[in-house]
Amino acid sequence: MYDLLIIGAGSSGSAIAARASENPNLNILLIEAGPDYADTSTTPQDITNSHNNSYTAHDWGLNYNPTQYRTSPFPRGRVTGGSSSVNTTIALRGTPEDYDEWADLGNDAWSWKEVLPAFNRLERDLDYGDKAYHGDAGPVSIRRYPDAELLPAHQAFLASAGQLGYDDCPDANDPTGSGAGPQPMNKLGRLRISSALAYLAPARLRPNLTIRAKTHVRRLLIKNRVCIGIEVENSAGQTEQLFARTIVLSAGAIMSPAILMRSGLGPAAQLSKLSIPVVEDIPAVGQNLSDHPALSVVANVKSGVNINHDDPIIQTILRYTCAGSNKRNDLQIEQLSFAGRRQDPPRFAIAGVVEYQYGRGEIRLASADPMVNPIIDNRFCEDSRDASRLVTCLQDILRFTQSGPLADMIDSVVFPDPARGFDAASLDTLVRKFSASGYHPCGTVKMGPKEDPGAVVDQFGCCHTIDNLVVADASIMPFVPRANTNLTCIMIGEKIGEWLRQSPARYGL
Numbered sequence: 001m002y003d004l005l006i007i008g009a010g011s012s013g014s015a016i017a018a019r020a021s022e023n024p025n026l027n028i029l030l031i032e033a034g035p036d037y038a039d040t041s042t043t044p045q046d047i048t049n050s051h052n053n054s055y056t057a058h059d060w061g062l063n064y065n066p067t068q069y070r071t072s073p074f075p076r077g078r079v080t081g082g083s084s085s086v087n088t089t090i091a092l093r094g095t096p097e098d099y100d101e102w103a104d105l106g107n108d109a110w111s112w113k114e115v116l117p118a119f120n121r122l123e124r125d126l127d128y129g130d131k132a133y134h135g136d137a138g139p140v141s142i143r144r145y146p147d148a149e150l151l152p153a154h155q156a157f158l159a160s161a162g163q164l165g166y167d168d169c170p171d172a173n174d175p176t177g178s179g180a181g182p183q184p185m186n187k188l189g190r191l192r193i194s195s196a197l198a199y200l201a202p203a204r205l206r207p208n209l210t211i212r213a214k215t216h217v218r219r220l221l222i223k224n225r226v227c228i229g230i231e232v233e234n235s236a237g238q239t240e241q242l243f244a245r246t247i248v249l250s251a252g253a254i255m256s257p258a259i260l261m262r263s264g265l266g267p268a269a270q271l272s273k274l275s276i277p278v279v280e281d282i283p284a285v286g287q288n289l290s291d292h293p294a295l296s297v298v299a300n301v302k303s304g305v306n307i308n309h310d311d312p313i314i315q316t317i318l319r320y321t322c323a324g325s326n327k328r329n330d331l332q333i334e335q336l337s338f339a340g341r342r343q344d345p346p347r348f349a350i351a352g353v354v355e356y357q358y359g360r361g362e363i364r365l366a367s368a369d370p371m372v373n374p375i376i377d378n379r380f381c382e383d384s385r386d387a388s389r390l391v392t393c394l395q396d397i398l399r400f401t402q403s404g405p406l407a408d409m410i411d412s413v414v415f416p417d418p419a420r421g422f423d424a425a426s427l428d429t430l431v432r433k434f435s436a437s438g439y440h441p442c443g444t445v446k447m448g449p450k451e452d453p454g455a456v457v458d459q460f461g462c463c464h465t466i467d468n469l470v471v472a473d474a475s476i477m478p479f480v481p482r483a484n485t486n487l488t489c490i491m492i493g494e495k496i497g498e499w500l501r502q503s504p505a506r507y508g509l
C-alpha cells in the first residue's frame with residue numbers, strides 16, 4: 001500500500017514524482033508502460049539525440065485523424081520521460097494571456113502571476129537566468145543557439161524575417177516578446193534534457209520513490225466513488241492489482257482520458273456501447289481536444305546548398321500576431337533544417353502553426369481492450385477562424401520564399417503545388433484537408449469549477465466526482481497555450497507536485 005501512485009512518468013508525471021518525493025513522509029510508486037533507463041550511458045541514442053524526434057523505437061503506435069480526410073501516425077513517447085524523451089526540445093512558454101484566460105475560466109491558481117514561479121523553478125536558463133522572469137537553478141537546462149552555431153538556412157531565415165519587417169526577438173520566453181530569434185531549447189550540446197534526466201535521475205536515489213517500468217495500466221479500481229488502486233499488466237504479462245491512498249493520473253492527453261473511460265468514467269452512452277460498466281457518467285471525458293493545426297511549405301534547395309538530415313532539425317522561431325487578430329502571438333513560423341526522406345532531392349520546410357486554436361476535437365475508445373489504442377479526431381480547421389489564420393500564415397511563409405536571403409537558397413517550392421496557385425481559396429481547401437498536429441494535444445480532462453459541465457477535475461487536479469483521484473498532465477489544460485507544450489506540462493507537474501508535497505491533506509494524504 002503506497003501513499004501516492006503516479007501513472008505515467010512523462011513530462012508532468014516525472015516532475016510530480018520528483019517534487020512530491022521531496023516529502024520523506026510520502027511513499028510513492030511511479031508506474032510507466034515503457035522502459036526506464038537509469039543513466040545516459042545505457043540510454044538508447046534515439047532518446048539522447050536531440051537533433052531529431054524519435055518516432056518509432058519508444059512510441060505508442062497511435063494513429064490520428066487530423067481532418068476528416070486523413071489518417072496518419074501520431075507519435076507519443078512510451079518510456080520514462082514520456083514525450084519529453086522523444087521530442088524536438090523546443091522549450092517555449094505560452095503567452096501570459098493564455099494562463100490568465102485559464103484563470104478567468106475559474107482556475108485562479110493558474111494565472112500568469114501564479115504560474116511564473118513554477119516556470120522559473122523548473123529551468124536553468126543559461127542565457128537569461130538573471131532576469132526576473134527566468135530561473136537559473138532548476139533541473140531543466142535551456143539555451144539558445146548563438147549566431148555562430150546557426151546553420152546557413154537559419155541565419156537566412158532570421159535575416160529574411162528582418163527584411164520582411166518582423167521584430168528581432170532574442171528571447172522568445174520574454175513575456176512581452178514577439179518576433180524572430182533563436183529557439184529556446186532544453187538540450188545541452190546534442191543531449192536531450194528529458195524530464196527523466198532532469199527530474200528522475202536525481203529523485204530515483206530517494207528511498208521513498210519506487211519506479212516500476214514496463215507496467216501497463218489497464219484501468220483504475222474504484223469502490224464507492226473512491227479510487228483505491230489500479231489494475232496493471234506487468235512486465236511478465238500478468239495482471240496485478242496495486243493499491244494506494246491517492247492515485248495521480250499523468251498518462252498524457254490521449255491516454256489519461258482513455259484510462260478513465262476504460263475504468264467506467266466517461267460518456268455513459270459511449271461506454272455502454274463497448275460493454276464497459278458505467279461507474280460515473282462524465283460526458284466531458286475525452287472532449288475538448290485542443291492542439292495546434294499546422295502545415296508546412298516545402299522547398300527544394302539550389303545545388304550547392306548543403307542539407308544534412310543529422311543537423312539539428314530546428315534552431316529558430318518567429319512568433320507573431322496574425323493581421324486583424326486580437327490574440328497576440330497567435331501564429332508561429334518555424335524554419336526546419338531538412339524535410340522529407342534522405343533519398344529525396346535536398347529540401348527543407350518552413351512550418352506554419354496556428355497557436356491560438358478555436359476548434360476542438362475528441363478522443364473516443366475504439367474498444368474496451370486496454371491494449372487497443374483510442375480514436376483521435378482533431379477536426380482541424382473546421383472552425384473558419386483557424387483555417388483563415390493558417391491560410392494567412394502560409395501566405396506569410398511564401399513571402400520568405402519569394403525574395404531575400406532565404407529565397408536565395410531555394411530552387412523551387414514543391415508544396416503547396418505552385419501550379420494550383422497560392423490564392424486564399426486554394427490554400428483554404430488545402431488547410432482543411434491537409435493540416436496536421438503540432439503534436440500538442442491538450443484539454444481532454446479539462447480542469448474547471450464544478451459548475452462547468454466541461455470540467456472533469458478542479459483546479460488542483462482533483463476529480464469532481466471520484467475521491468482520491470487526481471489528474472495532472474496536458475489533459476487538464478482548458479486549452480492549448482500559444483507555445484509548444486512541454487514546458488507547460490512540466491510546469492503543471494511542478495505545481496501539482498509542490499501541492500502534494502506541501503499540502504498532502506488536500507489530496508487525502
Ligand SMILES: Cc1cc2nc3c(=O)[nH]c(=O)nc-3n(C[C@H](O)[C@H](O)[C@H](O)COP(=O)(O)OP(=O)(O)OC[C@H]3O[C@@H](n4cnc5c(N)ncnc54)[C@H](O)[C@@H]3O)c2cc1C
Pocket residue numbers: 007008009010011012013031032033034053054075076077078079080081082083084086087088089090091092215216217218250251252253255256259439440441473474475483484485486487489
Ligand atoms: C514527436 C514529438 C515532438 C514534440 N516536440 C515538442 C517540442 O519540441 N517542444 C514542446 O514543448 N513540446 C513538444 N512536444 C509535446 C510535448 O512533448 C508534450 O506536450 C508533453 O511531453 C506531454 O506531457 P504529458 O506529461 O502530458 O504526457 P507524456 O510526456 O506523453 O507522458 C505520459 C506518460 O504516460 C505513460 N503512459 C500512458 N499510458 C499508460 C498506461 N496505460 N500505463 C502506464 N503508463 C502509461 C506514457 O508512456 C508516458 O511516459 C512533442 C511531442 C512529440 C510526440
